[in-house]
Amino acid sequence: MSAAWIAPDWPAPVGVRACVTTREGGVSAAPFDAFNLGEHVGDEAAAVAWNRRYLAQALGCRPAWLSQVHSTRVVEASPGQVAEADASWSAEPGVASVVLTADCLPVLFCDRAGSRVASAHAGWRGLAAGVLEATVAAMACDPGQLLAWLGPAIGPAAFEVGEEVRDAFVSQHAQASDAFSPSLNAGRHMADLYRLARIRLAACGVLAVSGGGFCTYSDPRFYSYRRHSSTGRFASLVWLER
Structure with missing residues (x-):
């Protein structure tokens, strides 16, 4: 694994591997420099393909890519097809469940037995609609036996949202009000995606x-x-060792 990439700090059992990529290490040109893994952002297809091949070789796994649409659909990870979904799970060693993000929240899961893993793409829409709950259900095990890790997302000091976003969460969980603070702009709020994910x-x-x-x-x-609208996507992956 590249020294520039991130190994999640979580108490996952032996045999569960996870990684978050960064901008470093690939061949994409500006503004996607350099390790863009998203095919849908306007980057050169050949550069994305090279980056994806390098990722699989460097980690020794088979990533199962998704076509993410801010839904709550969860599928079994399958490297042979690109499913339209926002979460996947795997019980097959070597097959990586993976999501792409660039401010949305990636959430990785595993069970304490080290028998299955999952990842979810949780922007505020998917989070409010229940993508994390759907992922937990798809793992088909006792939720108390699951571990979750919250990957890199836009932080609470930078994520300004409207009243409709606050209402979407508070209407379901009253304690979600704690995840919002007043913005300097009237009628706006600063939202803590991490806090919202923990509540749900x-x-x-x-x-x-x-x-x-x-x-x-x-x-x-x-x-x-939010920093640069024309930008790439980084990956958060989790898989079982072969």
């Missing part, structure tokens, strides 16, 4: 949650759509 995971029984200390907007290691 706890509500469905997942209490062992790690991570949540990043901000893609302020950290130049990561792509950020």
Whole structure:
């Protein structure tokens, strides 16, 4: 694994591997420089293909890419097809569940037995609609036996949203009001995606949650759509060792 990439700090069992890529290490030209893994952002197809091949070789896994649409659909990870979904799970060693982000929240999962893994793409729409709950359900095991890790996303000091976003969460969980603070702009709020994810995971029984200390907007290691609308995507992957 590249020294520039991030190994999640979570108490995953032996045999569970995970990685978050950064902008470093690839061949994409500006403004996608350099390790863009998104095919849908306007980057050269050959550059993305090279980056994806390098990723698989460097990690020794088979990434199962998704076509992400801010939905709650969860599929079994399959490297042979690109499913339209925003989360996937795998119980097959060597097959990596992977999501792409550039401010949205990537969430990685595994069970304490080290028998299955999952990843979810949680922008505010997917988070409010229940993508994390759907992922937990798809893993088909006791939620109390799951571990979750919150990967790099836009931080609470940078994520300004409207009243409709606050209402979408508070209408479902009253305690979600704690995840919003007043913005300097009237009628706007600063939202904490990490706090919102923890509230929703706890509500469905997942209490062992790690991570949540990043901000893609302020950290130049990561792509950020709010910082630069024309930008790439980095990957968060989790898989079982062969």
